[in-house]
Each structure stands twice: as structure tokens, then as C-alpha cells.
Amino acid sequence: MALVACSRMYNVGPKVRGLWDGLFAWLSEESGIRLEVIAHAAPAPLSELWARPDLGVAFMCGYPFSCLPANERPVALAAPVSTAPWADGRPLYASHIVAAQDTAFDPADLPALRWGWTVRDSQSGYHAPRAFLASLPRPKSPVTAIGPLLNPNGVVDAVAAGRIDVGAIDAYAWQLLEMHQPEVLAPLRIIATTQATPVPLLVASRRQPAEVVAALRDTLLRAHHSAQGRSILASLGLARFAAPDVAAYDSLPQRAQEADRLLAAAW
Incomplete structure (x- = not known):
């Protein structure tokens, strides 16, 4: 069998x-x-x-x-x-914080934006961006978080549709898309990259x-x-x-x- x-x-x-x-x-x-x-x-x-x-x-x-x-x-x-x-020759990965190509966001803006997440048990799509956000100075108002978006493609679609301002994409998934489907990533840009895990x-x-x-x-x-x-x-x-x-x-x-x-x- x-x-x-x-x-x-x-x-x-x-x-x-x-x-x-x-x-x-x-x-x-x-x-x-x-x-x-x-x-x-x-x-x-x-x-x-x-x-x-x-x-x-x-x-x-x-x-x-x-x-x-x-x-x-x-x-x-x-x-x-x-x-x-970002792998540094080791079994590591990270998450890219991404936004639409035509936006002017920078890392200082991130706490006030609408964030997309994939699923709650995902390191790259949920926990890594939360840890990154927790390291930044934040406004008193709650962060707007939208999900579940299921996977990196869901984040790409949500950014393209204007449902979210930023989201996290597994850096290895981004690499695969960049190698084989770069047109998917063309509307996006990387604002920041999280710590490797x-x-x-x-x-x-x-x-x-x-x-x-x-x-x-x-x-x-x-x-x-x-x-x-x-x-x-x-x-x-x-x-x-x-x-x-x-x-x-x-x-x-x-x-x-x-x-x-x-x-x-x-x-």
C-alpha cells in the first residue's frame, strides 16, 4: 500500500x-x-x-x-x-510584510494599518507578523486584523482587492512565486522582513x-x-x-x- x-x-x-x-x-x-x-x-x-x-x-x-x-x-x-x-545557509525562514506596490507605507506606519492573517496556527502567516508588530511602538487604538485568509495566495488577493493594507507572506513561498510566477507578486512590495525562525x-x-x-x-x-x-x-x-x-x-x-x-x- x-x-x-x-x-x-x-x-x-x-x-x-x-x-x-x-x-x-x-x-x-x-x-x-x-x-x-x-x-x-x-x-x-x-x-x-x-x-x-x-x-x-x-x-x-x-x-x-x-x-x-x-x-x-x-x-x-x-x-x-x-x-x-534570509536562510543564511540554514533551515530557517521568515515572513515578508507586504503591501500594494503603489502605497507609500513604511515601517513606522504599520501599527495603524489593516493587517491580514492566514490561520491562527501558522508561524509565518500569524505568529511571525504579530511578534514583529509587538516590537513596534503602537497607537492606543486596537490593531485592525482581518482573516483567516488561509494561505499566501489569500494574502496576495486581499491586498490586491484593498481588503487589507498589509499582510505577511512566508518568505519561502514568496521565493517560489518569484521564481515561477513573478506576475503574482508584481502588484506587491516588501516593506519589512521578520526575524528568522x-x-x-x-x-x-x-x-x-x-x-x-x-x-x-x-x-x-x-x-x-x-x-x-x-x-x-x-x-x-x-x-x-x-x-x-x-x-x-x-x-x-x-x-x-x-x-x-x-x-x-x-x-
Whole structure:
């Protein structure tokens, strides 16, 4: 029986999804583990995907991963290392705070603007921008926050429609769009970039046998050692996959709690 593979978190468009499908096909062949690619398209909850007992490989945001008890988390396989400067050659990512290209906002204006957010358990689309906003001087009036917008494409659409002034887009999702669908980003500009945090990681169900996990993990970690693997990675803006530092994700709930304290009821 095949295990399921899904790139839902970074399916920013049909071309990019095809590239992920290609990576999963390569992973299946190289590891010897049969994988069936599924879409699990929005608005289907990602939590349902991560809980599937037949999950072989899928992206999982670090925040919900860190909020689960250690004995209930999916198994960490590998973490992507982007070629973008904000990754600094490590398995990190950030969020770009974006606005319409024709606006004149700067960081000092941000606390008074209408903010868009994706989903409340997203590090890049909710917690990272809240932590960024909490670090800025703020007016006494509450921040206007609009959501859920579900994903980066929802933020792009909301900015374009004038529903929000600013929103946060996962910097790796932005990189994929910039590489393969730059026309989507043409109406937007980056005002600021948040502090880097551990990147979403590839996970498998805890129910998978140890030998299955080992085969998938080892294949991902050595992807950059072959010409074919490097080509696939390059098409996705990646240098390699790294072994995840699981303990590094444990700081994310603490960061969120500090933002809660500083923002109080503002958002």
C-alpha cells in the first residue's frame, strides 16, 4: 500500500506543485518507498493531513508541530534549506510584510494599518507578523486584523482587492512565486522582513516503521549529493535538506506568548 505525500503548504501554483510532485516521485524511486501524491487542497484543514496514519511525507509548520506533546508529534524527516539570503545557509525562514506596490507605507506606519492573517496556527502567516508588530511602538487604538485568509495566495488577493493594507507572506513561498510566477507578486512590495525562525519541516506519521522513516529521511538528506537531486532542489530554490533540530522549534510557543502579552487585546 502506498503512503501519501503532500506539498500543500508550498503549492503556490500549478507549476510549483508539479515540481514538488517530481521531487516526491524521485524520493519514492530512490528510497524504495511507494508514495502517492495527494492535493489535500484548501480549505481542507492541514491538521487532518498531519494526523493521517498513512502519511509518508508532507510539510508541517513549526508552530503546530511545537505545540504537540513530544509523543504525539509526527516524525521529523528533514528541513529544507533555501538558497535565499534570509536562510543564511540554514533551515530557517521568515515572513515578508507586504503591501500594494503603489502605497507609500513604511515601517513606522504599520501599527495603524489593516493587517491580514492566514490561520491562527501558522508561524509565518500569524505568529511571525504579530511578534514583529509587538516590537513596534503602537497607537492606543486596537490593531485592525482581518482573516483567516488561509494561505499566501489569500494574502496576495486581499491586498490586491484593498481588503487589507498589509499582510505577511512566508518568505519561502514568496521565493517560489518569484521564481515561477513573478506576475503574482508584481502588484506587491516588501516593506519589512521578520526575524528568522525554524522552517516548516517534512514529517511522516509516527505509525510508519522505523525502516520506512530511515529510508525517506536518508534519501532526502543526501538529495544534494547527486546531479539529479541537485537539479530538482534548484528548481525549488533549495540548496539541500538538513536534519531538523527538533528542540529549536520548542521556542515558537514562547515567542507567541510574548507577543500575546505585548499586544494584549490589540490582535
